[in-house]
Amino acid sequence: MALRSATTLLGYTRRIPNYAWNAMLSVQGSAAVRQKSTIQYASRPDLPRLAYRKLPGKSPGVLFLPGFASNMGGQKAEALEEFCQSLGHAYLRFDYTGCGSSEGSMADCTMGTWKKDVLYVLDELVEGPQILVGSSMGAWLMLLASLARPEKVAALVGISTAADHLVTAFNALPVEAKKEIEEKGAWTVPNRHAEEGHVTLSLDFLKEAENHRVLQSPLPMACPVRLIHGLKDADVPWHISMQVAERVLSNDVDVILRKHGQHRMTEKDDIKLIVYTIDDLIDKLTTH
Numbered sequence: 533m534a535l536r537s538a539t540t541l542l543g544y545t546r547r548i549p550n551y552a553w554n555a556m557l558s559v560q561g562s563a564a565v566r567q568k569s570t571i572q573y574a575s576r577p578d579l580p581r582l583a584y585r586k587l588p589g590k591s592p593g594v595l596f597l598p599g600f601a602s603n604m605g606g607q608k609a610e611a612l613e614e615f616c617q618s619l620g621h622a623y624l625r626f627d628y629t630g631c632g633s634s635e636g637s638m639a640d641c642t643m644g645t646w647k648k649d650v651l652y653v654l655d656e657l658v659e660g661p662q663i664l665v666g667s668s669m670g671a672w673l674m675l676l677a678s679l680a681r682p683e684k685v686a687a688l689v690g691i692s693t694a695a696d697h698l699v700t701a702f703n704a705l706p707v708e709a710k711k712e713i714e715e716k717g718a719w720t721v722p723n724r725h726a727e728e729g730h731v732t733l734s735l736d737f738l739k740e741a742e743n744h745r746v747l748q749s750p751l752p753m754a755c756p757v758r759l760i761h762g763l764k765d766a767d768v769p770w771h772i773s774m775q776v777a778e779r780v781l782s783n784d785v786d787v788i789l790r791k792h793g794q795h796r797m798t799e800k801d802d803i804k805l806i807v808y809t810i811d812d813l814i815d816k817l818t819t820h
Contacts, residue, residue, distance in 0.1 A: 593622030597670030603632030762793020
């Protein structure tokens, strides 16, 4: 496992033309230069339809997994589409059940629901091995998907990885606070990114999430793993990325810490770093 500072990565860009940078970074300001992928809907028997956007292209493809209560329209998801389009690589981003443009109610969803969504995408909507890029809770789901479908995963990139975080945070509460939550049947968690300033998690959601913990034992993954985390992340402690790195059995694991990085990782330099990291992985996977 290698621990790098972010600056060491900036030397390994290889073939991203200037127009691609301009297009990628334009998602932070004006409208993107290139044509966006169109929204499509996947119909599943007895399950809500999933909304997704897909670019055809070369292998390995890149699959983006948003964070909790987020959607496929965020800055990182948009920037990665521009990047993949500029290189001609396949790319897919989607909304979980009950989120964004997908059908269903978020209140009825569990980690298991969203894990099924990711596995459906891997099984039915993409072709060949994928570089999974997970943001926050999406990185937790990325790890679960990699354990369930190792043959479909070429590499993993976690951004502000929140593996087990909701369960760990709940279990760390004082006994009195947990008792109160159990009586109410729900936990209201402050969240500066949510419209209401908080998110509400049902007790059922938390109990079900216990079944999907990944940090209790070694993680038998052989693929390259990159974990990017900000030291100023006020939502998910950066040491979770260190715990994931310690448990992954792959020999090709890098933890990249950004001194001033915050949880969302949407500053221009954050997005550049994410793109450089994925670009380096594509190079490694296609030339070795």
